[in-house]
Amino acid sequence: MLEPERWALFLDIDGTLIELAETPDGIVVPPDLPENLHRLSMSLGGALALVTGRALPYADQLFTPYKFPIAGLHGSERRDPSGAISRVEVGAAFEDLKAALVREARQWPGVLVEDKGAAVAAHYRQALEQREAVEAAMPRYLDMAGPDFTLQHGKMVMEIRPAQASKGHALQAFLDQPPFKGRKPIAIGDDVTDEAMFRTANELGGHSIRITETPGDTEAKSTLPSAAALRAAIKALASGVKPDAA
Ligand SMILES: O=P(O)(O)OC[C@H]1O[C@H](O[C@H]2O[C@H](CO)[C@@H](O)[C@H](O)[C@H]2O)[C@H](O)[C@@H](O)[C@@H]1O
Numbered sequence: 001m002l003e004p005e006r007w008a009l010f011l012d013i014d015g016t017l018i019e020l021a022e023t024p025d026g027i028v029v030p031p032d033l034p035e036n037l038h039r040l041s042m043s044l045g046g047a048l049a050l051v052t053g054r055a056l057p058y059a060d061q062l063f064t065p066y067k068f069p070i071a072g073l074h075g076s077e078r079r080d081p082s083g084a085i086s087r088v089e090v091g092a093a094f095e096d097l098k099a100a101l102v103r104e105a106r107q108w109p110g111v112l113v114e115d116k117g118a119a120v121a122a123h124y125r126q127a128l129e130q131r132e133a134v135e136a137a138m139p140r141y142l143d144m145a146g147p148d149f150t151l152q153h154g155k156m157v158m159e160i161r162p163a164q165a166s167k168g169h170a171l172q173a174f175l176d177q178p179p180f181k182g183r184k185p186i187a188i189g190d191d192v193t194d195e196a197m198f199r200t201a202n203e204l205g206g207h208s209i210r211i212t213e214t215p216g217d218t219e220a221k222s223t224l225p226s227a228a229a230l231r232a233a234i235k236a237l238a239s240g241v242k243p244d245a246a
C-alpha cells in the first residue's frame with residue numbers, strides 16, 4: 001500500500017473477508033487470512049479494525065490467535081485499540097423478547113434465530129418461503145423492544161439491534177483514537193449495514209469499497225467482485241507486493 005501511514009482500514013467480515021454460507025456457523029475462514037490481516041495491520045501501524053454485525057466473541061475466534069480492534073453488533077459494541085470494551089446494555093425485557101421470538105420461529109421450519117446478546121437475528125436463507133412470515137413478525141418484535149431498538153435488514157436476515165449505534169459511528173469512534181487518529185479511512189463491506197460506514201468514510205475524504213458483482217445502489221466509491229478478490233489484495237499488501245486489484 002502506498003503511504004500506509006496515511007490510511008486506516010475498516011473491514012466487514014461476512015460477505016467481505018469470508019464467503020457467505022448457508023448458516024451463520026457454516027462459514028469457513030481461509031487458514032492464511034488471520035496471519036495476512038495481522039501482517040497488514042502491522043504495516044498500517046495497527047490501524048486496522050473489523051466492523052461487523054457479529055457479536056465480539058464470535059468474531060474474535062474467527063481470527064485466532066490475533067485480536068484486532070473491533071466493533072460488533074453493527075457498532076453496538078466496540079473494543080478499542082487499548083482493549084477497552086464498550087457496549088450497549090439491554091435489560092431483562094429483551095431476554096423475554098428473544099425467548100418469545102424463538103418460540104414463534106418454531107412455526108417457521110428452516111428459520112434460524114441467532115441470539116447475539118444485545119441483538120437477535122432471524123435468518124431465512126434456508127427457508128425462503130418463510131421470508132414473508134419473518135418480515136411480518138419482526139416489526140411486532142421491534143414494537144415490543146421499544147424505541148431504543150431498530151430493525152436491521154441484511155442478506156436473507158432481519159434483526160433487531162440497538163438503534164443508537166451504527167457502523168458509521170463505530171468508524172468515527174476508532175478515528176478519534178490512536179493509531180487511527182489523523183488517518184484517512186478506507187471502509188470495505190458488502191451489505192446494507194455497511195453503507196453507514198461508506199458514508200462516514202466518504203465524508204472524511206477517505207475511500208469506500210463494496211464487495212459486489214452487480215455495482216448499483218451503493219454509496220461506495222468503488223467495488224470488488226468477491227471476498228476472494230479482497231483476500232488476494234490483502235495477501236499481496238501483507239507481503240509487500242502491489243496487488244492487481246488495488
Ligand atoms: O456485518 P457482517 O460481518 O457482514 O455480518 C452480517 C451478518 O452476518 C451473518 O449473517 C450472514 O452470513 C451468514 C453466514 O454466511 C449467512 O448464513 C446469513 O444468511 C447472512 O445474513 C451473521 O449471522 C449475522 O449475525 C451478521 O449480522
Ligand SMILES: [Mg+2]
Binds near residue numbers: 013015016
Ligand atoms: Mg457483510
